[in-house]
Amino acid sequence: MQPTVLTPGARVDPSWTPVSSPAEAALLVSAGVTVVVELPSGLNPALAVAAVFRWYGAQVFVTAHQDEVRQALDMTDSLAGRRPPALTRRGLA
Secondary structure, three states, X not given: OOOEEEOOOOOOOXXXXXXXXXXXXXHHHHOOOXXXXXXXXXXXXXXXXXXXXXXXXXXXXXXOOHHHXXXXXXXXXXXXOOOOOOOOOOOOO
């Protein structure tokens, strides 16, 4: 499932469950629940938190840094094998 990135103040679906820890996210995702993560306001903490929670399967992220977080989520999905990399290069020595 492609992750969703929302702006702060956006309407959140009532069926989504907010989580505060990666372990909680993993447990709920394995039960089939859609989880939502409110990311910190700073860019670097938001990227780190988004990557960790996406690794554990979180699907919805609320942040003021939509473009940067989207890129971090795409990278995490590529590393986890959930999507192909956007660009592949061979080492040319």
